[in-house]
Amino acid sequence: xxxxxxxxxxxxxxxxxxxxxxxxxxxxxxxxxxxxxxxxxxxxxxxxxxxxxxxxxxxxxxxxxxxxxxxxxxxxxxxxxxxxxxxxxxxxxxxxxxxxxxxxxxxxxxxxxxxxxxxxxxxxxxxxxxxxxxxxxxxxxxxxxxxxxxxxxxxxxxxxxxxxxxxxxxxxxxxxxxxxxxxxxxxxxxxxxxxxxxxxxxxxxxxxxxxxxxxxxxxxxxxxxxxxxxxxxxxxxxxxxxxxxxxxxxxxxxxxxx
Numbered sequence: 697x698x699x700x701x702x703x704x705x706x707x708x709x710x711x712x713x714x715x716x717x718x719x720x721x722x723x724x725x726x727x728x729x730x731x732x733x734x735x736x737x738x739x740x741x742x743x744x745x746x747x748x749x750x751x752x753x754x755x756x757x758x759x760x761x762x763x764x765x766x767x768x769x770x771x772x773x774x775x776x777x778x779x780x781x782x783x784x785x786x787x788x789x790x791x792x793x794x795x796x797x798x799x800x801x802x803x804x805x806x807x808x809x810x811x812x813x814x815x816x817x818x819x820x821x822x823x824x825x826x827x828x829x830x831x832x833x834x835x836x837x838x839x840x841x842x843x844x845x846x847x848x849x850x851x852x853x854x855x856x857x858x859x860x861x862x863x864x865x866x867x868x869x870x871x872x873x874x875x876x877x878x879x880x881x882x883x884x885x886x887x888x889x890x891x892x893x894x895x896x897x898x899x900x901x902x903x904x905x906x907x908x909x910x911x912x913x914x915x916x917x918x919x920x921x922x923x924x925x926x927x928x929x930x931x932x933x934x935x936x937x938x939x940x941x942x943x944x945x946x947x948x949x950x951x952x953x954x
Contacts, residue, residue, distance in 0.1 A: 717796045720743040738783070783809065812829050832860060878911055883931055
């Protein structure tokens with residue numbers, strides 16, 4: 697089982713340190729998704745997000761954010777305590793809503809760590825990022841009344857209006873080594889994916905190869921993935937995109953610290 701730090705009750709903004717990040721969990725595990733799948737990595741999961749996907753697999757960083765404010769020094773020290781890992785994944789929530797994420801990435805880069813930032817692609821930050829793992833949110837992610845986890849409809853309009861920011865997305869693709877990682881609910885998502893890929897190619901100077909476009913089945917439990925992974929793999933083959941598993945789900949289901 698991966699090793700996770702204890703998560704304290706969250707503090708208020710007024711109680712937070714002048715320099716720090718709201719941290720949901722820090723843990724050592726295997727990268728479960730994308731081009732580095734299977735690589736031992738330290739994960740730093742921030743709390744808070746500017747979107748609300750109905751299927752969010754880190755509910756307690758978005759719909760009901762929890763965690764504790766921690767200074768960058770203590771986060772780096774915990775990363776360093778696991779000397780098996782040279783890779784660090786900054787994830788969330790949406791880690792780039794926090795300016796202090798740049799400070800953390802600069803510290804990690806100075807210490808020689810390879811960093812992946814898992815982001816929805818709506819916020820650009822100038823930071824030392826080795827891989828920008830961008831997961832643009834499709835229309836199927838919007839929390840419509842029949843899919844809203846909280847049932848109050850507060851986020852449907854806000855999420856739909858803000859889920860794609862082409863300026864931030866294209867700037868990120870131009871600046872960083874990028875993988876576009878799409879959560880696929882079913883084959884009806886593919887027209888939107890192919891259209892968005894072409895829009896990104898038009899808006900950027902970089903070359904976005906088909907192998908940089910990853911299709912990943914939606915699902916937080918093995919039982920759900922068992923029903924969807926084969927079809928998503930077939931869709932990847934049909935379109936020339938890359939398929940990515942959710943290794944952590946296959947190994948540990950939705951256990952914290954994975």
